[in-house]
Amino acid sequence: MDQGTIGTIFTVVVFVVFVGVCLWAFSSRNKKSFDEAANLVFDDEEKKELNKKDQES
Structure with missing residues (x-):
């Protein structure tokens, strides 16, 4: 086998892995966990707002 x-072969393997990761990421069974992870930033902001309101009271 030469370098070419x-x-x-390496390029084809990497492409197949890439397609597999894309299919896994966009499958419907993982959507709920990804949506929850995407909203974690907003959960933190709500906690900060609650702490500010508690400190003002």
């Missing part, structure tokens, strides 16, 4: 063949 090894490079081609």
Whole structure:
């Protein structure tokens, strides 16, 4: 096997892994956990607002 063949095989393997990761990320069974993770930033802001209101009282 020469260097060109090894490079081609590596490129195909990386492409197949990339497609697999994309399919996994966009599958419907993971959507709920990804949505929860995306909203974690906003949960932290709500806690800060509650702490500010408690300190003002």
